[in-house]
Structure formats: structure tokens, C-alpha cells
Amino acid sequence: MLPDTLYMFDKQDRKSYCRVLAAVALADGRVTLEEMANYESRMGMALLSSEERTMLRQELKHKRSFLSAADDMHPAHLRVALRDALLMAAADGHYDSREMDVVKELAQKAAFSDEDLEELYDWIDQGWEWMRSGRRVLSLPEEVHHWNTVYDD
Numbered sequence: 001m002l003p004d005t006l007y008m009f010d011k012q013d014r015k016s017y018c019r020v021l022a023a024v025a026l027a028d029g030r031v032t033l034e035e036m037a038n039y040e041s042r043m044g045m046a047l048l049s050s051e052e053r054t055m056l057r058q059e060l061k062h063k064r065s066f067l068s069a070a071d072d073m074h075p076a077h078l079r080v081a082l083r084d085a086l087l088m089a090a091a092d093g094h095y096d097s098r099e100m101d102v103v104k105e106l107a108q109k110a111a112f113s114d115e116d117l118e119e120l121y122d123w124i125d126q127g128w129e130w131m132r133s134g135r136r137v138l139s140l141p142e143e144v145h146h147w148n149t150v151y152d153d
Contacts, residue, residue: 004080007047013077014046018056019069020081024088024103026065028096036060038091042084067102070109078110083120090124 009017021042025035039060043053059065070078085106089099107117132142 004045006042006045006080009046009074009077011048013073014048015052015056016066016069016073017077017081017084018043018046018048019059019066020073020078020085020106021088022056022060023065023067023069024085024099025060026063027089027098027102029063029098031060032092034091034093035088038088067105070106075110078106079112082106082110082112086120086124090128 006014006017018039021039025031025039031039043056048056070081073081082103086103089095089103104117106112112120135142
């Protein structure tokens with residue numbers, strides 16, 4: 001959905017990006033349907049091979065996440081991962097404090113200030129409002145409450 005250049009990252013940064021997102025998805029001990037859909041979408045945009053995607057899915061299913069994957073990422077790629085990690089945290093309709101701990105650690109690794117992070121939160125809030133207004137235009141319920149868990153503790 002987002003017109004980024006994720007597919008242009010080198011292969012290692014694309015895999016690291018996915019592992020960073022997995023760290024956020026797993027932070028609260030479960031992966032919701034919305035988080036899994038977001039994860040699958042981002043893996044698709046990363047243009048990883050089917051074998052690599054299978055491996056990353058297995059890591060997620062077996063609750064292996066690698067926040068340390070962010071350590072060697074290109075700084076610009078890490079900022080994209082930070083943004084998408086925050087979107088991942090918001091995917092199920094709320095920010096869990098454990099997810100926010102991971103996001104804050106990523107922000108620190110990306111040398112992102114508290115003000116920059118607050119601006120990113122605002123951007124996501126605007127996106128949620130944009131989606132709600134689209135549902136309003138279509139005469140659909142503005143709030144969607146169908147959160148489901150894919151992988152529990």
C-alpha cells in the first residue's frame with residue numbers, strides 16, 4: 001500500500017526489516033490476524049523468495065524474533081522499519097505497552113527523537129481517520145472490531 005522502495009533494499013536489510021516487524025508483532029506474546037496480514041503484505045513488498053518467506057513465517061510461528069536485526073541495517077532502511085513497526089503495533093487497533101517498548105528501542109537505534117516519534121504517531125492517527133472517513137463514504141461501519149489472534153502464548 002505504501003509506495004516505498006522496500007524492494008530496493010539489499011537482501012539482508014529486507015530480511016532484517018521483516019525480523020524487526022516480527023519483533024513488534026510478537027512483543028505482546030501473540031500475533032493477531034491483522035498483524036499477520038500486515039506482515040505478509042510487507043514480506044511481499046520486500047520481494048523475498050518463497051523459501052525466505054517460509055523461513056520468516058516459521059520464525060514468527062515459533063516466536064523467534066530478532067530485534068538485533070536492526071543493528072546492522074542502513075540508517076534510512078531502519079527508519080522505514082521503525083515507521084512500519086509502529087504501523088504493525090497499531091494493526092490490531094491498540095498499542096500494547098510491550099510493543100511500544102520495542103518501538104522505543106527501535107527509535108533509539110534509529111536516532112529518532114521523541115518529537116519525531118510523536119510526529120509518526122500523529123501520522124498514523126491521521127491514517128486511521130482517513131480509513132474511517134473512507135468507510136463513512138461507503139456507508140460502512142466506521143469502527144471495525146474483528147481482532148483475532150493467529151498465534152497465542
